Amino acid sequence: MALVFSSREFLLYRIGTFLAVDQPFEKADAVVASKITEKIAELYRDGRCGKIVLSVQDDNVNWWKFLPKSDSMEDARGKAEKWGIRRDDLIVFNRTSGIQDDISYFNSLKKLLRENGIHSAVFYSPYYKTRRKRFYLDRYLDGPGIESYVVSAEENYLQAFERWWENTALDNLFLDEYLTMAFYYFNKILWSPAV
Amino acid sequence: MRDFKLGMLARSVGKKIILLFLAYLFVLGTHRFWLPWFGEILIVETPLKKADIVVVSTGSYVRFLHAVDLLKKGYSGRLLLLGDDRLPADPQGKNLTHYAREEAIGEGIDEKNIFVSHSTGTQGDARAARAIADSHGYKSAIVVSDGYNMRRIAMIFGKVFHGSPVELIFEHGDWEYGEYFPPERWWQSPYTFSYVVKEWIKLPIDFYFLRGFEPA
Numbered sequence: 001m002a003l004v005f006s007s008r009e010f011l012l013y014r015i016g017t018f019l020a021v022d023q024p025f026e027k028a029d030a031v032v033a034s035k036i037t038e039k040i041a042e043l044y045r046d047g048r049c050g051k052i053v054l055s056v057q058d059d060n061v062n063w064w065k066f067l068p069k070s071d072s073m074e075d076a077r078g079k080a081e082k083w084g085i086r087r088d089d090l091i092v093f094n095r096t097s098g099i100q101d102d103i104s105y106f107n108s109l110k111k112l113l114r115e116n117g118i119h120s121a122v123f124y125s126p127y128y129k130t131r132r133k134r135f136y137l138d139r140y141l142d143g144p145g146i147e148s149y150v151v152s153a154e155e156n157y158l159q160a161f162e163r164w165w166e167n168t169a170l171d172n173l174f175l176d177e178y179l180t181m182a183f184y185y186f187n188k189i190l191w192s193p194a195v
Numbered sequence: 196m197r198d199f200k201l202g203m204l205a206r207s208v209g210k211k212i213i214l215l216f217l218a219y220l221f222v223l224g225t226h227r228f229w230l231p232w233f234g235e236i237l238i239v240e241t242p243l244k245k246a247d248i249v250v251v252s253t254g255s256y257v258r259f260l261h262a263v264d265l266l267k268k269g270y271s272g273r274l275l276l277l278g279d280d281r282l283p284a285d286p287q288g289k290n291l292t293h294y295a296r297e298e299a300i301g302e303g304i305d306e307k308n309i310f311v312s313h314s315t316g317t318q319g320d321a322r323a324a325r326a327i328a329d330s331h332g333y334k335s336a337i338v339v340s341d342g343y344n345m346r347r348i349a350m351i352f353g354k355v356f357h358g359s360p361v362e363l364i365f366e367h368g369d370w371e372y373g374e375y376f377p378p379e380r381w382w383q384s385p386y387t388f389s390y391v392v393k394e395w396i397k398l399p400i401d402f403y404f405l406r407g408f409e410p411a
Contacts, residue, residue, distance in 0.1 A: 064256055066297045067285065102385060168315055169281055172393070179389035186382060190226055194383035 009163075016161040016170075019177050021130040025122055025149040030091075032109070033124040036076075037153070040124065041083035049122060052085055053112070055095040091116055102132070102180070103195065106140035113146060120147040127157035128173055135181050227379075234378035234387075237394050239345040241365050246271050247333035250324045252314070253278040253291040255341055261368030262339040263302050271337060273308045274299055275327055277320045280313040317348060317401070321355035328361045335362040342367040342375065343390050347398050354405045 004011065030051040031040050043049045054076050080090045093112055095105060113121060125133045134150045141148055164170040187195040249271045251262035259276075266274055276299070278292035292311050300306050312323035328336055340348045349365050356363060376384040381391050 064291065064294045064298060065301065067291070067294045167281075169279060175393060175396075176389050179392050180385045182392070183382075183385040183388040186388065190382070191223065192383055 012165050013161060016164045016174060017158070019128045019131040019174060020152060020157060020161075021134045021150045022152050023134075023149040025151075028120040028122045028147075028149060029118040030113070030116075030121045031124065032093075032121050033153070036080055036083050036085070037124075041085065043122075044083075044085055044089070051089045051091060051116065051118065052080065053091045053093055053109075053118075053121070054080070055093045055109075102136040103140060106136055110141050110146065113141075119145050120149075122149045122151055124151055124153045127152040127154045127160065128170075128177060132177050132180050135184070139184070230382060231378045231380075233395065234343060234381035234391050237343045237346040237391065238367070238378070239349045239365050240367070241363075243270065243337070243364060243366055244335075245269070246335035246337045246362070246364055247331075248273040248275055248310075248324075248328065248335075249337045249339060250275045250320070251277065251339040252317075252320050253295045255374070257368070257374045258339050258341055259295050259298075261366070262337075263299055263304065264368070265337060265339065265366070266299075266304055267302065272305075273310070274304055275310045275312065275324055275336075277312050277314045277323055279315050281315070317344075317351045318355065318405075321352045324352070325355050325359060325361070328356075328359065334360060335364065337364045337366050339366050339368070341390070343381070343387070343394050347394055347401060350398070351401055351405065 025048075027048050029049065030053050031043060031049045032053040032055065033040055034055050036052065036054065040049075040052065044052060056076055076092050077087060077090060081087065091112065093109065095108075113119075123133055123137065130150045130152050137148045137150065160170070164174065184195055186192075243265075249262045249265050251258055251274070253259055253276055262274060265271060276292045276295045278290055278295070280290055280292075283290055292313075296306075296309055296311055299309055310327055312327070314320045314323050324336060324338070327333070338348060338352055345365050345367055349363075352363055352365075374386075375381070375390065376387040381387045
């Protein structure tokens with residue numbers, strides 16, 4: 001008990017950093033992301049990924065009217081061309097925000113990847129969501145014929161974990177991530193149809 | 196002698212395993228009857244009526260939508276928007292209260308009747324609401340939040356407004372927007388599961404920290 005108390009800051013730091021996953025990769029059939037960044041466009045131009053799967057938000061979901069949304073399908077296609085991405089290499093995937101449902105998202109995505117002959121994909125995600133992404137990919141996407149890598153969308157994210165427990169905004173975000181993974185086990189134990 | 200002791204230990208462990216397994220079967224067979232309670236008990240409602248001001252945190256869009264809807268239906272003419280300024284919602288650094296204010300004005304609410312306050316949590320929300328109510332002499336406030344948040348909101352607002360003449364009305368409207376799963380299956384949505392469990396974590400913590408609280 002005394003040992004735990006004396007090393008509490010180290011333990012808390014590790015609880016935070018556990019949420020970050022960053023997997024190295026050489027090449028993949030596709031990159032999956034919610035927006036195209038310079039980093040992703042560079043991967044495409046360097047030939048390290050053949051296609052880009054862009055998940056865009058459905059216009060019909062409940063969302064702040066004046067807050068800039070992620071691009072619509074046509075906006076996304078227009079922007080992709082400016083980044084030097086050919087239309088045929090861009091796959092726009094419609095996702096709905098609102099109720100977060102990783103399971104239905106990955107099941108739909110799996111179908112899309114198979115239909116487009118994609119056997120390996122790199123998933124870009126906010127740094128604190130990468131563990132959850134890896135967790136659900138392992139359970140709902142990975143399998144014969146599909147290999148996945150999870151990469152943080154931010155580069156210098158480690159400093160965000162410094163004394164994260166003193167920031168109530170980060171407390172909530174990180175707790176959410178752990179609870180979303182606990183949801184899976186909770187429902188598995190109860191043989192719930194949700195998982 | 197040793198064999199006898201080992202045998203007793205094995206029997207004891209075996210009994211515990213069987214008991215655990217029976218307990219698990221019991222939970223498996225009956226959870227649909229008692230697990231909803233953990234969601235239902237978090238929901239607090241008071242009869243809706245007109246009030247001097249509607250108070251809402253911009254932590255979720257649907258609660259904001261419901262708050263604006265109440266104003267449009269004439270339940271109040273004033274709106275207090277609460278949010279965390281530390282969290283920018285866009286690359287320009289604007290936060291959700293900024294966008295909420297813009298949208299409220301766009302929905303026809305007079306900007307003179309919109310108050311905005313920074314707050315980092317529910318206690319901060321309650322204090323800000325009390326400060327506004329006291330300074331303007333308001334006698335009633337509708338506090339809008341998500342269904343599962345209401346038990347904690349009522350506890351904290353009740354404590355912070357203790358001794359105040361302000362009548363508090365607690366209102367939620369999220370079911371109609373389909374944002375969360377209802378109590379009978381709250382654990383079957385990752386979002387609702389996370390929300391309910393967090394409320395159960397925060398309830399005793401907030402209760403503990405409110406023990407010695409005295410309103411100013």
